[in-house]
Amino acid sequence: MVKEAHSSIISGVLFGAGAGVFWGLVFLAPELVPEFTSLQLVVGRFLAYGVISLILAIPKWSYLKKTISLSEIRTLLCLALLGNTLYYTLLSNAVKLGGIALTSLILGFLPVTVSIIGSRDAEAIALRRLWPSLSFCIAGAFCIGAQALTTRSGHPVTGLFLALGALASWTAYAVGNSRALSRLPHLSVHDWNLLTGLATGFQAVLLIPIVVFTTRNAHPFNEWMQFSLVAIGVALAASIIGNALWNRMSRLLPLTMVGQMILFETLFALIYGFLWEKRWPHPLEIMAFIALVASVFSCVRSHHRHLSS
Structure with a gap:
């Protein structure tokens, strides 16, 4: 039994890392289509997610x-809003108004908030055993923020509230999604992801009128083509593949570990950012990278010890 639990932890971490590989690509999307607004990107990505999910869901x-x-169905609509539509809208606007530093500092507390909630579950690891891991996580977030402090923002207070909203939204999604999957063992993680995609696509359709009435800039055909390719690519990579891996991980790991797995998104977003900017990381970025890796390994070690005790 203990051996199976250890195996589940290792498999879950690998699935979490795989989700981070694909989710990290989301941070490149705004750089690829800078002519378009955050809301346009949200609607484009999740509309494509919904269409792809519909095509894959038709046979079953x-x-x-x-x-x-x-x-x-109500749970799916709520999770689609918290983890996709609302979260990504708040996140992208928090970066624009509050800056990368402020947003990354606030969202760096995601593993902390999810772990605190997860520690209340039955048979969960005691929160005191996770403090080394959570301390590394917080240190990494501060390193990322300190490096980006040169980013100027005209609306820091608004950005702060948007980032806090994104933190609350994704925390609620991580907890709700993990518990929903545990209640629905008859549904495969792939089917759950397709149903989430349908719910998210429905919400994207509702946002189309807002995009039409708030967008004034016209775009040439070649820009729309590039936008469409980016939206479809992100939908396939992050929403279809990344979400499926995340859901698989959520069924294997306790909630106290689920929050830690979001750090893989940060790690790979950093790597993709360095490659995009064609530069080596700065010292603080290296420290952040090391701290985030140490946080994940420390979390895994704490859970292994908890299972063995």
């Missing part, structure tokens, strides 16, 4: 209709 639609209830 009769089965999916029988396996989900009205209560689960």
Whole structure:
């Protein structure tokens, strides 16, 4: 039993790392289509996510209709809002108004908030055993923020509240999604991801009128083509593949570890950023990278010891 639990932890961490590989690509999307607004990118990405999910769900639609209830549909709509539509809207606007430093510092507390909630679960590891891991996580967040302090912002207070909103939104999603998956063992993680995609796509459709009425800039055909390719690419990589890996991880790991796995997104976003900017990391960025890696390994070690005790 203990051996199986250790194996689940290792597999879960690998799935979490895989999700980070694909989720980290999201941070490159605004750089690839700078002519478009954050809301346009949100709608484009999640509309593509919804369409792809619909295409993949059609062959098994009769089965999916029988396996989900009205209560689960409400859960899907809520999770789609918290983890996709609302979170990404708050995040992208927090970066624009509050700057990278402020946003990264606030969101660096995601593993802390999720772990604190997870520590209240039955048979969960005691929170005091996770403080070394959480301390590394906080140190990494401060290193990232300190490096980006030169980023100027005209609306720091608004940016702060948006970042706090994003933190609360994704914390609620991580906890709710993990617990929903544990309640629905009859649904595969792939099917759950497709259903989440349908819910997210529905919300993206509702946002289209807002985009139309708030956007004044016209774009040439070649810019729309590039935007479409980026939206579809991010939807496939981050939303279809990345979310599927994350859901698989959520079924294998306790909630006290789930929050830590979001650090892989930060790690790979840093790597992609260095490659995009064609530069080596600065000293503080290296320190942040080391601290985040140490946080994950420390978390895994604490859970291994908890299982063995």
